[in-house]
Amino acid sequence: MCLMLMTRLLYLIILFESNVISVEVYKGKSLGTLNSYHHQVGGEVFAVNEFTLLITDFTFDGSANDAFFWAGASSRPGPQGFILANEYGRTDVLKRYLGKELKLILPDNKKLTDINWFAIYDLSKNIAFGDVYVPEDFEPPVKQIIGDLTTKSHGVSSGPIEILDSKTIKIPMFSYNGAGKDTYFIVGNGPQPSAKGQKIPDESGYLDNLRTYLNETIILELVGDTTVFDINWLSVYDLKTKENYGWVLIPDEPNVPPSLQNVADKVENIMHCVQLHKKLQLSWQVFGPQITIRLAGQIEADNYMAFGFSGSEEAPQMLGSDIAITYIDGFRGHAIDYNITDKSPCVKVLGQYKGVCQDILVGGLDDNQVHTASRENGINIITYRRNLLSYDIGDKEFKTNALNSMIWAIGRMNHQKEPGIHDYFPRSVLKLDLDPKPPIDTCYPFTVNTEPLKRDVWEQPKIIDSNLRMMTATLGPSGGKKGFQGLTGMPSPGLAWYINGYMIPEIWLKRGITYVVYIYGGNNPHSSQYYHPFVITDEPNGGYDGMTDNAQKHTRILAGVQYTLRRQARPTSAGPLCLRERKGFDRRLDDNFLSFKEFNRSLDMRCEQGDPAILEFKPNSSWPDIVYYHSFVQNNMGWKLHIVDKYSTGRSSAAQIQFNCFLGILIYLIL
Numbered sequence: 189m190c191l192m193l194m195t196r197l198l199y200l201i202i203l204f205e206s207n208v209i210s211v212e213v214y215k216g217k218s219l220g221t222l223n224s225y226h227h228q229v230g231g232e233v234f235a236v237n238e239f240t241l242l243i244t245d246f247t248f249d250g251s252a253n254d255a256f257f258w259a260g261a262s263s264r265p266g267p268q269g270f271i272l273a274n275e276y277g278r279t280d281v282l283k284r285y286l287g288k289e290l291k292l293i294l295p296d297n298k299k300l301t302d303i304n305w306f307a308i309y310d311l312s313k314n315i316a317f318g319d320v321y322v323p324e325d326f327e328p329p330v331k332q333i334i335g336d337l338t339t340k341s342h343g344v345s346s347g348p349i350e351i352l353d354s355k356t357i358k359i360p361m362f363s364y365n366g367a368g369k370d371t372y373f374i375v376g377n378g379p380q381p382s383a384k385g386q387k388i389p390d391e392s393g394y395l396d397n398l399r400t401y402l403n404e405t406i407i408l409e410l411v412g413d414t415t416v417f418d419i420n421w422l423s424v425y426d427l428k429t430k431e432n433y434g435w436v437l438i439p440d441e442p443n444v445p446p447s448l449q450n451v452a453d454k455v456e457n458i459m460h461c462v463q464l465h466k467k468l469q470l471s472w473q474v475f476g477p478q479i480t481i482r483l484a485g486q487i488e489a490d491n492y493m494a495f496g497f498s499g500s501e502e503a504p505q506m507l508g509s510d511i512a513i514t515y516i517d518g519f520r521g522h523a524i525d526y527n528i529t530d531k532s533p534c535v536k537v538l539g540q541y542k543g544v545c546q547d548i549l550v551g552g553l554d555d556n557q558v559h560t561a562s563r564e565n566g567i568n569i570i571t572y573r574r575n576l577l578s579y580d581i582g583d584k585e586f587k588t589n590a591l592n593s594m595i596w597a598i599g600r601m602n603h604q605k606e607p608g609i610h611d612y613f614p615r616s617v618l619k620l621d622l623d624p625k626p627p628i629d630t631c632y633p634f635t636v637n638t639e640p641l642k643r644d645v646w647e648q649p650k651i652i653d654s655n656l657r658m659m660t661a662t663l664g665p666s667g668g669k670k671g672f673q674g675l676t677g678m679p680s681p682g683l684a685w686y687i688n689g690y691m692i693p694e695i696w697l698k699r700g701i702t703y704v705v706y707i708y709g710g711n712n713p714h715s716s717q718y719y720h721p722f723v724i725t726d727e728p729n730g731g732y733d734g735m736t737d738n739a740q741k742h743t744r745i746l747a748g749v750q751y752t753l754r755r756q757a758r759p760t761s762a763g764p765l766c767l768r769e770r771k772g773f774d775r776r777l778d779d780n781f782l783s784f785k786e787f788n789r790s791l792d793m794r795c796e797q798g799d800p801a802i803l804e805f806k807p808n809s810s811w812p813d814i815v816y817y818h819s820f821v822q823n824n825m826g827w828k829l830h831i832v833d834k835y836s837t838g839r840s841s842a843a844q845i846q847f848n849c850f851l852g853i854l855i856y857l858i859l
């Protein structure tokens with residue numbers, strides 16, 4: 189698993205390097221152009237922050253034997269100084285450069301205010317080939333602390349706001365009562381907030397009416413190529429009532445570091461365009477009886493973008509919705525028509541498909557035609573067409589004379605190319621006028637982090653206990669991107685196994701010992717959502733029942749089934765349903781929980797009457813060293829069992845391996 193994550197890290201880095209900067213961007217505070225004395229030295233030097241220099245368009249002919257980046261505190265360049273590592277972090281002799289942009293960091297936490305000059309310097313000849321001076325009273329860019337939000341109404345308040353860089357604003361201890369109907373973070377120009385300002389996404393990238401906040405620290409990013417130099421104020425503003433609930437003035441030209449975001453080229457519209465989320469754009473055009481739809485998403489390669497009609501006119505509703513799941517598989521784009529009859533991945537329930545299923549599985553037609561599909565710079569663009577009125581009577585009609593109630597989502601496809609649970613989805617329906625006049629365009633260029641963000645996951649729980657004989661298996665939520673998905677690197681259907689109170693622990697079991705599992709997975713086979721016989725197999729994905737015949741042939745089920753005379757596997761152990769759940773809590777905030785313990789405390793347990801199913805098993809020498817516990821019907825709900833011959837010293841080394849792996853999973857994402 190560690191290896192997999194490392195590959196992914198490399199991939200992301202490659203992705204960042206290929207990103208193009210298309211607009212003139214703020215690079216920091218200029219120290220001026222390099223004075224050029226020898227060897228064609230040239231370029232402009234910027235202070236990025238207290239510790240970092242950026243040289244743009246750097247040129248040096250490389251024909252000197254002992255030249256280095258050199259800096260010092262003396263009055264002018266001379267032998268008293270220190271070397272700065274090059275852009276690769278190495279202190280090699282300088283080679284040839286031709287118009288390159290490079291970032292240099294001062295060593296040993298030295299600050300720009302500690303030096304008087306920076307030079308390209310020959311250490312054996314004691315000559316500066318080029319230099320630039322740091323003025324006496326130079327103030328390098330640093331985060332600027334401006335005041336608190338001025339409270340107007342609706343309980344808006346905050347601690348002192350920080351401008352972290354040219355696109356990033358941190359609001360500590362933010363509170364807002366959530367009572368506004370059409371309220372957003374708005375930035376703009378002029379002496380005070382007005383409806384003319386620009387909506388910016390909330391801390392999770394949503395452009396929805398703001399939720400309630402209670403003393404939370406949030407970080408907002410300005411969109412597209414907007415920077416703090418372009419705006420005069422930030423406000424919590426209700427666009428419906430045109431009321432300013434609380435605001436702060438942004439000082440002129442704050443001396444802040446440049447943003448780490450690169451602004452990508454704007455994706456060209458088909459005709460109309462609506463920014464649905466920081467990472468998702470919808471563009472469309474109606475022409476005759478057809479609609480062309482284009483989704484552009486800043487997502488990972490295995491993600492899908494879903495778009496379609498809500499199951500309800502008033503609220504975003506999955507049940508009864510009619511959506512297209514779009515994704516790119518290699519080079520091929522898909523926009524597959526789905527019918528949603530239950531909030532679970534598609535499973536066969538007593539011979540009938542239920543859940544999030546392709547139309548063609550439930551007797552409908554797939555009538556989306558994919559037009560184009562591409563993935564570049566981490567952005568998927570998929571264009572497809574459909575008739576406004578589909579031939580499939582189960583499909584909903586795109587109305588041109590009334591508002592359409594639409595929903596969208598972003599999530600991950602699983603290894604069987606079926607959508608897993610959605611990670612991003614709206615809080616309210618999108619009331620879409622298909623033919624607005626004048627044409628609408630609220631889309632802006634995507635921004636890409638130039639330095640990968642660190643995002644941690646919850647600690648992987650481990651049960652290493654030589655006295656362990658009994659386990660209890662119940663169900664609960666899979667805990668967002670820090671939970672199942674972050675820990676296993678796999679998509680989640682939304683539910684996961686909880687063993688002895690822990691979500692998907694890795695468990696060390698010993699060959700030759702008989703173990704007993706008390707199972708509460710739900711035993712109503714009519715339920716597509718809550719019917720989960722517990723099984724142990726030799727592959728990491730589970731969901732044996734839905735596998736192709738070929739995949740089934742290659743899967744060994746080690747416990748939890750009996751075979752019929754015709755060699756069909758029948759699950760033996762489901763038991764009544766015991767489910768941890770949360771009433772009235774927004775699942776998108778799961779990522780705010782710092783640990784599983786904290787997450788677990790927010791859950792309530794609901795158990796049906798009845799005795800658990802009991803599964804006994806004894807690992808033997810025919811069992812591989814790593815096997816997995818699963819649901820018989822659904823993918824990706826369980827995790828690893830380590831099968832050992834003895835615990836003894838293996839214990840500490842096993843724990844050590846896990847620890848290293850855990851560091852490995854501090855995965856780096858663009859998100």
Ligand SMILES: *[C@@H]1O[C@H](CO)[C@@H](O)[C@H](O)[C@H]1NC(C)=O
Pocket residue numbers: 361403
């Ligand atoms: C808000 O949270 C901070 C810590 O993040 C705490 O110090 C402060 O007391 C809290 N304020 C209120 C009003 O709860």
Ligand SMILES: *[C@@H]1O[C@H](CO)[C@@H](O)[C@H](O)[C@H]1NC(C)=O
Pocket residue numbers: 509510526527528529547550552581582583584
């Ligand atoms: C989805 O399937 C159900 C049951 O088969 C059917 O009643 C419904 O019309 C279908 N809806 C769509 C949008 O295809």
Ligand SMILES: *[C@@H]1O[C@H](CO)[C@@H](O)[C@H](O)[C@H]1NC(C)=O
Pocket residue numbers: 688689690785788789791793
């Ligand atoms: C999670 O909460 C339940 C009570 O709801 C508790 O029994 C269990 O031990 C908790 N798990 C952990 C790991 O704290």
Ligand SMILES: *[C@@H]1O[C@H](CO)[C@@H](O)[C@H](O)[C@H]1NC(C)=O
Pocket residue numbers: 745746747806807808809810811
């Ligand atoms: C080993 O375990 C497997 C799976 O549980 C079982 O089918 C097999 O009979 C066992 N072998 C022995 C020798 O007990």
